[in-house]
Amino acid sequence: MSKGNIHKFYLNEKYIVVDVNSGAVHVVEQIVYDILDYYLDYEINEIIDKLNNKYSREMILDAYEEIKSLEEEELIYSSDFDTNFEYNKDNVIKAMCLHVAHDCNLKCRYCFASQGNFKGQRKLMDLETGMKALDFLVENSGNRRNLEVDFFGGEPLMNFEVVKDLVMYGRKLEKNKNKHFRFTITTNALLLNDENMNFINENMDNVVLSLDGRKAVNDYMRMTLNDGGSYDIIVPKIKEMIGRRKDKDYYVRGTFTSKNLDFSQDFLEYYNNGFKNISIEPVVTDPNEDYAIREEHIETILKEYEELSKKYIELKKKDPEFLFFHFMIDLNQGPCAVKKAVGCGAGSEYIAVTPEGDIYPCHQFVGEEEFKMGTLETGIINKDLREKFKRANVNTKDKCKTCWAKYYCSGGCHANAYYSNNDILEPHELSCRMEKKRLECALSILANE
Numbered sequence: 060m061s062k063g064n065i066h067k068f069y070l071n072e073k074y075i076v077v078d079v080n081s082g083a084v085h086v087v088e089q090i091v092y093d094i095l096d097y098y099l100d101y102e103i104n105e106i107i108d109k110l111n112n113k114y115s116r117e118m119i120l121d122a123y124e125e126i127k128s129l130e131e132e133e134l135i136y137s138s139d140f141d142t143n144f145e146y147n148k149d150n151v152i153k154a155m156c157l158h159v160a161h162d163c164n165l166k167c168r169y170c171f172a173s174q175g176n177f178k179g180q181r182k183l184m185d186l187e188t189g190m191k192a193l194d195f196l197v198e199n200s201g202n203r204r205n206l207e208v209d210f211f212g213g214e215p216l217m218n219f220e221v222v223k224d225l226v227m228y229g230r231k232l233e234k235n236k237n238k239h240f241r242f243t244i245t246t247n248a249l250l251l252n253d254e255n256m257n258f259i260n261e262n263m264d265n266v267v268l269s270l271d272g273r274k275a276v277n278d279y280m281r282m283t284l285n286d287g288g289s290y291d292i293i294v295p296k297i298k299e300m301i302g303r304r305k306d307k308d309y310y311v312r313g314t315f316t317s318k319n320l321d322f323s324q325d326f327l328e329y330y331n332n333g334f335k336n337i338s339i340e341p342v343v344t345d346p347n348e349d350y351a352i353r354e355e356h357i358e359t360i361l362k363e364y365e366e367l368s369k370k371y372i373e374l375k376k377k378d379p380e381f382l383f384f385h386f387m388i389d390l391n392q393g394p395c396a397v398k399k400a401v402g403c404g405a406g407s408e409y410i411a412v413t414p415e416g417d418i419y420p421c422h423q424f425v426g427e428e429e430f431k432m433g434t435l436e437t438g439i440i441n442k443d444l445r446e447k448f449k450r451a452n453v454n455t456k457d458k459c460k461t462c463w464a465k466y467y468c469s470g471g472c473h474a475n476a477y478y479s480n481n482d483i484l485e486p487h488e489l490s491c492r493m494e495k496k497r498l499e500c501a502l503s504i505l506a507n508e
Contacts, residue, residue: 063137066463067095070503071368077502079463081137082399085129086506090114090122098126099136144400146449147407150439152199154207154404156411156422157192159184159221163213165247165289167281169314169342169350183218184414189225191435192412197236209243211411211422216250219258226262243267247281248293248300256300265308268297272313272325272339279318280350294332301334309336310384316342316350320359323367330374330381338384341493343423343475357489361496368500372507388467388501399453402469406432406448410439420448423474447483448473456484458491468494 064079074092076085085091093113097106107119114122129135162181163170193208200206208229210222222244229240244259245267259266270293271277278288301309311334315322322339329337341360344351352360367383374381403409406420413425416435424430433440453459453470471494475487 063139064461064463065095065135067092068499070365070499071372071507073503073506075499075502075506076135077463078135078137079466080139081133081135082466083134083137084502084505085135088122090118091126094119094122094126098123146401146452147404149201150199150407150445151201151203152196152408152410153203153205154209154409155192155196156209156211156409157184157189157225158211158213158411158413158422158425159189159215159225160213160218161414162217163247164217164249164284165214165281166284169280169316169344169348182414184221186221186224188412188414188416188435189221190228191416193225193229193232193240195412195435195438197232197238200238204237205239205241207241207243209245211245214247214250215244216246216255219250219255223258226258241265245269247289248296249283249289251293251296251300256303259300260303260307263307265310266300266304267310267312268293268300270294270297270311270313270329272315272319272322273328276319276325277313280314280316298333311337312384313337313339314342315339317352317356318350320356320363323363323370326367326383327370335378335380336382336384341490343472343478343487343490346479352489354489357492360493364493364496364500368504371500372504375504375508385497386501386504388498388505399466399469401449401452402471403473405473406445406451420444421474423472424477451483456486458486462491462495464491464495464498467498 066077066079068075069092074087074089076087076092076095077083078085090110093110094106097109101109103120103123106123107116110119126135160183162183196206196208210225215222226242229242233239241264242262243265244263247269269281270290271280274288274290277290281289283289283292297311311329313325313329315325319325325339326337341352342350346353368386371383371386403421409421410432411419411422411425412435413419418432418434418439419425419427419430420432430444431441432444439445451470451473453462453465456470459465459470468491471486471490473483475490476483476485479487
């Protein structure tokens with residue numbers, strides 16, 4: 060059997076080696092780092108000859124034995140797990156993105172949802188459809204007890220009475236069906252008030268609050284319907300919401316574009332506003348848009364991530380509670396091997412439901428008729444499409460098979476792949492490069508902790 064792969068890099072004053080298959084991460088001395096350049100292809104005496112101008116014979120021998128011991132324990136160059144697995148054979152659904160509003164009170168330039176209507180008619184979900192959606196999730200959840208529901212839009216607060224009624228209906232289902240719903244709501248914060256903040260904090264396990272960082276950046280991208288800026292309206296509301304959340308989960312989520320490649324400044328804006336749980340995602344859009352991220356931007360972005368990691372290390376020393384989503388990584392536990400290979404489960408374990416009751420693989424495919432899987436009335440009838448998503452994993456994506464990051468990113472986003480290459484099995488190259496740099500940054504941060 061051929062030896063597995065490793066990935067090594069130096070960042071934030073740490074030499075780091077990642078074993079691709081086992082996921083083991085090693086912070087090593089420079090001598091070990093250097094020997095690994097030759098370890099597989101040369102005998103020990105040849106390695107000594109190559110490095111004797113830098114290290115003594117005894118040092119090289121000791122480091123070589125250390126590597127050999129790690130290899131014997133399958134903590135480096137480990138073999139891959141069995142790739143002939145059957146994923147979700149019972150077609151269990153555990154998570155749903157519930158589009159309660161295909162309408163919005165902002166008109167963000169980069170909105171993949173076409174300002175909330177997802178290329179269709181502006182519409183709010185009625186209570187009956189929402190109840191059918193929760194019933195559908197329960198009926199298709201098998202023996203799984205914990206279920207995820209994200210109230211999504213458009214802007215879900217535009218249909219807040221239905222959201223409240225659906226939460227209450229969900230609580231009844233929990234008792235009758237021995238299930239537990241974990242509710243999340245994603246909002247632009249424009250309509251937050253005392254009533255809905257209190258309800259959200261009492262009933263939602265998580266809340267995602269959209270803000271794009273600095274005032275000028277946010278207001279250029281996230282405009283009100285009368286073309287005004289949204290920053291001054293929503294920031295006080297976000298602060299109020301977070302203050303009321305106390306120890307409950309939340310995220311302030313932003314998007315960066317070619318217009319703010321210095322997004323580490325937006326990162327600092329969040330921190331200075333007191334936002335402790337944050338995320339900044341690269342925009343996904345037509346590459347012809349003036350704000351799109353293109354090849355000529357990538358080197359700048361990768362350097363920006365490195366700068367961001369340095370700032371994050373310093374901030375974490377002062378404030379351990381500060382969390383940046385893309386730099387969070389758990390090396391102790393995490394998903395099983397199969398889950399690492401298949402990722403988010405879109406089109407299989409995870410679905411999106413529209414106000415009309417149509418079913419799609421995820422929120423980013425809503426409105427694309429070729430990706431309609433069925434309806435709440437018919438169930439999932441496009442079973443070929445479901446099978447296609449079930450088979451989409453790091454072992455069926457050619458570019459993923461030899462990638463060191465495959466079991467961290469799980470093959471990337473299917474929607475990014477489709478919109479860039481018209482094929483969910485063809486990963487979006489620019490997203491891959493950004494993801495690998497974020498992973499290196501995350502690992503270097505852990506090494507410094």
